[in-house]
Structure formats: C-alpha cells, structure tokens
Amino acid sequence: MSETMTSSHTYARERRDRYHEADVVVVGAGIFGCAAAYALANQGRSVLLLERWMHEPDRIVGELLQPGGLAALKKLGLGHCVEGIDAIPCYGYNVIYHGEPCAIPYPRLNEKGEVTHAWSGRGTEGEKQQGCGFHHGKFITQLRKACLGHKNITVVETEVVKTIRGEFEDQILGVESRTTVDKEANEKKNDFFFGKLTIVADGYDSKFRKQVLETKPVVKSKFYALELVDTVLPTPLHGHVIIGNAYPILLYQIGTHETRALFDVPQNIPEASVEAGGVRGYIKKHAIPALPASVRPAAEKALADGKIPRSMPNSWLPAVPQTPNGLVVLGDALNMRHPLTGGGMTVAFNDAVLLAELLHPERVPNLDDAKAIRDAMHKLYWRRKNFTSIINTLAQALYSLFAANDRQLRALQMGCFEYFRRGWTDGPAGLLGGIIQRPLVLAYHFFYVAFVAIWMNACNVIGGPLGFWKLPLAILDAVLILWKACIVFLPVIWREGFQ
Structure with missing residues (x-):
C-alpha cells in the first residue's frame, strides 16, 4: 500500500473515531447491515457501523442460507463467515405430505452456471449446489468480526434514537444516539454520527420505517x-x-x-x-x-x-420506492416475506451486492450527490425485483398452499406435492434456492401446478360412482381451482414484481 493511501486511511479513521464522521453511517449490524457496510468499505468508503448490542444474538430465524444467498455472500468477500461455526450443509428439501416423503434436491449447474432443466425435469449432470444451516448468533458474530477487522469500518455499540436533519433543508445528515459509558450505573451519553449517506437496516421491528416509508408489515x-x-x-x-x-x-x-x-x-x-x-x-x-x-x-x-x-x-412487507434525502431504508426494515422458504438472507445478501454495484465510486464518486443517490436507489428498487419478486411471491404463495384452509387450496396443495413427486423439481428448487432469477419460470411452474391439481381433482371426482354425471361438478371445480390459484399468485406477483 502506498504512503498516500495509508495516510488517507489513517485520516478517515481519525475522522470516524474522533469526530464521528464518515462517508456512510449504517444503523444496525445485522445480516444486511454488516453485508452492506463490508461491501462499501471494500470499495474504499469510510463506514460507521452502529449497533445497539454487540453481544451474540439469540434468534430463531436467519438460520438457513439458500445456495443463491451463499453465492452472494461469497461475492461480498464474506464466504469465510460460515466457516468455524459448525454450519451444516443443506442439499435441498424433503417435503412430507401426510406421511409420504418426496426429496427435492437443489438443481445442478452446467459450466455456464445455468440450471439446464429450469422448465421441467431433474438434471443429473453438473455442479451440485448447496446451502447451509447454522446458529444465527454464531453467524452474526462472524459477520461482525469481519467488519471489526476491516480498516475502513469503525463499529460502535450505541442505541440510535433519531435522525439528524439539516437546519436549512430537508436532508438527513446522520443520527443521534445514546452510548453507555457506565454499565453498572446505566449511565449513558448523547452521541452524534454524521455521514454523507445514512443506511437504516434496523430489522423487522424497525423504529425508523414508519418515519420514512409509512408502511406496515x-x-x-x-x-x-x-x-x-x-x-x-x-x-x-x-x-x-x-x-x-x-x-x-x-x-x-x-x-x-x-x-x-x-x-x-x-x-x-x-x-x-x-x-x-x-x-x-x-x-x-x-x-x-x-x-x-x-x-x-x-x-x-x-x-x-x-x-x-x-x-x-x-x-409480509412489500418494498416501496424511496426518495432519498441522505437516508435509505434497506434489509428487513424495507422488505419481508414469510420465512417458510428461508429466503430472507438470500434477499439481503443479493441486495447488498446490488447496492455496492450501484454505489460504486466509479458510478457515484461523491455520496453527497443527491441526484446520483436518487438514481441509484431507483435502479436498485427495480433491478432487485428480478430475484425478490421470485423469492417473496414463492414464500407467500407456498404458505397459502401449505396452510390450506379450503377445498380449492387443498386441491392445489395436493397438485403441488404430485408435481414434486413426478420429479419436476429443478425449476421449483432453483427458484426456492435463489439460483434462478427469471420470474417467468416461477409463473410457468405455479400454473403448471394448478393444472396438475385440476387434473387430479377431476380424476377423483369422475372416477367415483356415477362419474360421468359428475362431469359438470369437475368442470366447476376446475374453474374454482384455477380462480383460487390466480387469487393466490397474481396479486402478490403484481405487487412484488410490477409496482
């Protein structure tokens, strides 16, 4: 490293440590906060990462990382964070339907990194994909260690209480917080942290979401x-x-x-x-x-x-567009889906990869450039839909099917299991694992499941006594099942993919 670069890093660290000033202030050292802070710091940005409690968290979600999320984690340079924490490889799913099992392995990828049987069937050649399971707290601790060891990041244990606005214009300049100076006496002092850009990633129970986005899960x-x-x-x-x-x-x-x-x-x-x-x-x-x-x-x-x-x-919290004024909300504070499919961390790490790409110094040299930040966030909102619309819609739609509470949903549930049982799994498993990022593939498989459900239901109805005379009932059921499939799928994919 040259003497000039060393001096620049030393100066930036002094600004962070002494004056609490940086290029970026990140609120929340969770999954997304750590990933975003690390990605931006790797690009030479000076980052302040603020977290209320730095002790190892003990949560019951964020414990299964899909293959697409693991790939994004490696792109961020954080792949080592799943090492040394007793992480267990995961090679797919086993769906047990009323006692009958059906294995759904993650699809294999060819030399181009593509799923060759995305539309039908199951491939047997190519590189085997895997995710991993782990204790959430151990993984978070590894992410935080990576940030603590980065020369461009200063991590501070402090409770952020509000944003700091400009005196003459509606611009967020940073945040105000309360930092404990004496734990035994519970004595705290007011602190202030300033950045050209403030990223709020304070999780599913975000205190800042309603101030900025006015959305509710x-x-x-x-x-x-x-x-x-x-x-x-x-x-x-x-x-x-x-x-x-x-x-x-x-x-x-x-x-x-x-x-x-x-x-x-x-x-x-x-x-x-x-x-x-x-x-x-x-x-x-x-x-x-x-x-x-x-x-x-x-x-x-x-x-x-x-x-x-x-x-x-x-x-379920669909993302909404933002008009940045020095602050953006990301991570679970912006967008959530039912955790049935384990897609949350995959979305977070892919978002961090995309954020770093759009805010790269070659694209946005100065984070003070309000127009450049607005353009980057606009692109982020629409480009992320290639993968978030799939993972979010799949989570909501599968939950509706798996928690079926009426006749049509139970028919769709049965059709879904039959679809898997016949071996048409590479497409669904690739979508579930964050490997396939083509929403059209999701629509194809979902409605294929609907038609399998219609066929199976018709066979059950007509195959019984007086079967031919029950044909009108089978036709009526077909219409109702297809209508239910549309109700389950279309509003969610429209909200997640096109709004």
Missing part, C-alpha cells in the same frame, strides 16, 4: 421454535417441510447436534386458544403428532420444559 401467523437435540431426520442434510393435519412445520439442522423445529401457528385459531391449552397445547396435540416418528421424541423432550416456545412474527 402484514402478520397472519407466528413461528414457534423448539431446538431438538440429537434427533434423527428422515433425510439427513436436507430441510424438511411437514404438511399434514397441522399447519406447516419446518425442520433443518443448525449444528452437529441441534435441529431447529419451527411450528406455524396462525392468529386466533381455536386449536391454540387458552381453553385448548394455548400454543403449547396446539404443538403437543396437533403439531408433534404430524412429525416423522424419528423426530417426535426429541420434540416432546424439548417441549417438556414447560415454557412457551420462543416465537417470531411471520411478516
């Missing part, structure tokens, strides 16, 4: 979590989706001895009422009996502590 259910110790999964090194006489259940390994079990519990269902024993009663009486026999003992043991399992809301 839609929550219809929660995931309640158990940590199963030394359980035996039917298909090792795969995520498991359980569909049966309970709402969807997820199982995936997060360590050598630990497996995460997530039980979806919609709001206000009778099975989880106080009279029925609450959430614990629902899990004990309805969810655990739906688990594979090899998993039930570990689940019963984990539930035996008498506590209500920890939970997280399952949120």
Whole structure:
C-alpha cells in the first residue's frame, strides 16, 4: 500500500473515531447491515457501523442460507463467515405430505452456471449446489468480526434514537444516539454520527420505517421454535417441510447436534386458544403428532420444559420506492416475506451486492450527490425485483398452499406435492434456492401446478360412482381451482414484481 493511501486511511479513521464522521453511517449490524457496510468499505468508503448490542444474538430465524444467498455472500468477500461455526450443509428439501416423503434436491449447474432443466425435469449432470444451516448468533458474530477487522469500518455499540436533519433543508445528515459509558450505573451519553449517506437496516421491528416509508408489515401467523437435540431426520442434510393435519412445520439442522423445529401457528385459531391449552397445547396435540416418528421424541423432550416456545412474527412487507434525502431504508426494515422458504438472507445478501454495484465510486464518486443517490436507489428498487419478486411471491404463495384452509387450496396443495413427486423439481428448487432469477419460470411452474391439481381433482371426482354425471361438478371445480390459484399468485406477483 502506498504512503498516500495509508495516510488517507489513517485520516478517515481519525475522522470516524474522533469526530464521528464518515462517508456512510449504517444503523444496525445485522445480516444486511454488516453485508452492506463490508461491501462499501471494500470499495474504499469510510463506514460507521452502529449497533445497539454487540453481544451474540439469540434468534430463531436467519438460520438457513439458500445456495443463491451463499453465492452472494461469497461475492461480498464474506464466504469465510460460515466457516468455524459448525454450519451444516443443506442439499435441498424433503417435503412430507401426510406421511409420504418426496426429496427435492437443489438443481445442478452446467459450466455456464445455468440450471439446464429450469422448465421441467431433474438434471443429473453438473455442479451440485448447496446451502447451509447454522446458529444465527454464531453467524452474526462472524459477520461482525469481519467488519471489526476491516480498516475502513469503525463499529460502535450505541442505541440510535433519531435522525439528524439539516437546519436549512430537508436532508438527513446522520443520527443521534445514546452510548453507555457506565454499565453498572446505566449511565449513558448523547452521541452524534454524521455521514454523507445514512443506511437504516434496523430489522423487522424497525423504529425508523414508519418515519420514512409509512408502511406496515402484514402478520397472519407466528413461528414457534423448539431446538431438538440429537434427533434423527428422515433425510439427513436436507430441510424438511411437514404438511399434514397441522399447519406447516419446518425442520433443518443448525449444528452437529441441534435441529431447529419451527411450528406455524396462525392468529386466533381455536386449536391454540387458552381453553385448548394455548400454543403449547396446539404443538403437543396437533403439531408433534404430524412429525416423522424419528423426530417426535426429541420434540416432546424439548417441549417438556414447560415454557412457551420462543416465537417470531411471520411478516409480509412489500418494498416501496424511496426518495432519498441522505437516508435509505434497506434489509428487513424495507422488505419481508414469510420465512417458510428461508429466503430472507438470500434477499439481503443479493441486495447488498446490488447496492455496492450501484454505489460504486466509479458510478457515484461523491455520496453527497443527491441526484446520483436518487438514481441509484431507483435502479436498485427495480433491478432487485428480478430475484425478490421470485423469492417473496414463492414464500407467500407456498404458505397459502401449505396452510390450506379450503377445498380449492387443498386441491392445489395436493397438485403441488404430485408435481414434486413426478420429479419436476429443478425449476421449483432453483427458484426456492435463489439460483434462478427469471420470474417467468416461477409463473410457468405455479400454473403448471394448478393444472396438475385440476387434473387430479377431476380424476377423483369422475372416477367415483356415477362419474360421468359428475362431469359438470369437475368442470366447476376446475374453474374454482384455477380462480383460487390466480387469487393466490397474481396479486402478490403484481405487487412484488410490477409496482
């Protein structure tokens, strides 16, 4: 490194440490905040990364990284963060439908990095793809260590309380925070951090979202979590989706001895009422009996502590355009989807890659350039839809099918499983894993599933007694099933892909 560059880095660090000034202030050292801070710092930007608590977090989501997210993590130069944390490889999914299993491996890629059977079938040649599962806190700690070790980043443990606006124009100049100076006495001091650009990435429960975007997440259910110790999964090194006489259940390994079990519990269902024993009663009486026999003992043991399992809301929050005035909101603060498909971190890391590309110093030399920032955020909003519209729509649509509560949705659910059972999995698995970024492929497979459901339903109706005379009923069912598929799919893909 030249003497001039060394001097420049020293000066930038002094500005951060002494005067709390940087090119970029990032609020929140979570998944997206760390990734964005690291990516921008790699481009030579001076970055202040602010986090309320730097101790290892203990959360029940953000524990399964899809192959597309792992690829983006490596592009960011953070691939090493999944090493040394007892991460477990994941090679696809095992969908268990009323006790019948169906393996859905991630697709293989050819020498061009493409899924050769994106439209149908399952390929057997090419490079095998994998994701990984891990403890969220261990992974976050690795991301933060990477940021702490970067010469262009200063990490500060402080609680951001509000933004700082310009005196003469509506421009965000940075943030005000409260920093603990004496933990025993709980003594705090006011701090101020200034940047040419402020990135808010304070998570699903963002305190700044409503100030900037005026959007609110839609929550219809929660995931309640158990940590199963030394359980035996039917298909090792795969995520498991359980569909049966309970709402969807997820199982995936997060360590050598630990497996995460997530039980979806919609709001206000009778099975989880106080009279029925609450959430614990629902899990004990309805969810655990739906688990594979090899998993039930570990689940019963984990539930035996008498506590209500920890939970997280399952949120849908479509992204909205922003008009940056020195501040942008990104990560879960901007956009969320149901965590059923484990796509959150994949979206976050791909967003960080795209953000770094659009804010590269060759494109935006000066982050004070308001017009350049507005143009970059406009491009970010529309270009990210190539992958977010797929992952978000897939998450919402599959949840509607897997949590089916009417006749048409149950028919679609059955059609979906039959689709997988016939081996037409490379396209769906590639979409799910963030490998295929073509929304048209998603539309093709979704409506193909709908027509499989219509065919199977018609066979069931006509195949019974007086079958020919039930033809009008089969036709009516076909119309209703197709209509339900449109209701499930089209509003979400329209909102996520075209608005």
